[in-house]
Amino acid sequence: MDAMLANADLAAFERPSQQEAEAAVRTLIRWAGEDPTREGLLDTPKRVTKAYRELFAGYDLAPEDVLSRTFSEVAGYNDMVIVKDITFHSHCEHHMVPFHGVAHIAYVPDKGVLGLSKMARLVDLYARRLQTQETMTAQIATALDESLRPKGVAVMIEAEHMCMAMRGVAKQGTKTLTTRFTGSFQMSAADQARFITLARG
Numbered sequence: 330m331d332a333m334l335a336n337a338d339l340a341a342f343e344r345p346s347q348q349e350a351e352a353a354v355r356t357l358i359r360w361a362g363e364d365p366t367r368e369g370l371l372d373t374p375k376r377v378t379k380a381y382r383e384l385f386a387g388y389d390l391a392p393e394d395v396l397s398r399t400f401s402e403v404a405g406y407n408d409m410v411i412v413k414d415i416t417f418h419s420h421c422e423h424h425m426v427p428f429h430g431v432a433h434i435a436y437v438p439d440k441g442v443l444g445l446s447k448m449a450r451l452v453d454l455y456a457r458r459l460q461t462q463e464t465m466t467a468q469i470a471t472a473l474d475e476s477l478r479p480k481g482v483a484v485m486i487e488a489e490h491m492c493m494a495m496r497g498v499a500k501q502g503t504k505t506l507t508t509r510f511t512g513s514f515q516m517s518a519a520d521q522a523r524f525i526t527l528a529r530g
């Protein structure tokens with residue numbers, strides 16, 4: 330699904346009120362086996378909803394908000410630009426438990442380049458949603474491809490999923506790697522290898 334469609338879908342339902350969201354947190358506290366009227370937990374629903382606003386702030390942004398500004402004066406620079414080790418925290422859409430790691434992004438410019446911070450902003454925009462690592466990898470690549478129209482885009486994400494570490498199969502330190510290549514990267518195994526070497530080196 331492309332970025333535009335995802336945003337249209339997101340607008341299609343109404344968000345619950347603050348009051349409803351806090352009541353839902355109280356229900357989950359009771360579900361966990363606690364008393365939400367205990368003093369230490371009284372303000373917890375408010376804090377949780379505030380934290381959710383931050384952790385899921387990506388639903389309030391579209392990639393165009395981040396990627397619309399480009400620069401064309403780069404003295405003919407036309408090799409790949411790599412921004413690597415962009416740290417992120419996200420939540421898996423299956424368990425709503427965090428997964429975290431780093432994203433590496435590269436593109437080969439055609440008409441212009443992006444401000445470097447925008448790549449990190451793009452990662453956060455998608456990380457701050459309920460995600461799978463595969464979807465997030467593809468969304469970052471598609472957004473960059475569609476807005477900047479570079480010759481090619483490469484995205485690699487390395488992450489640890491807490492739903493595999495804290496529960497379930499309980500394997501600590503497992504890393505999942507995902508990649509997505511478009512354009513010139515898709516066509517050249519040598520460029521893919523160079524990206525991976527530079528990103529992980």
Ligand SMILES: Nc1nc2c(ncn2[C@@H]2O[C@H](COP(=O)(O)OP(=O)(O)OP(=O)(O)O)[C@@H](O)[C@H]2O)c(=O)[nH]1
Pocket residue numbers: 421422423460461462463490492493496497498
């Ligand atoms: N492909 C993919 N799977 C993910 C991601 N995050 C979590 N998962 C997996 O989603 C799967 C959900 O599997 P289910 O069998 O429906 O749920 P479950 O019974 O909680 O699975 P277990 O984690 O094996 O206990 C699990 O295998 C998770 O490891 C992700 O980003 N990508």
Ligand SMILES: [Zn+2]
Pocket residue numbers: 421422423424425426490492493
């Ligand atoms: Zn999970």
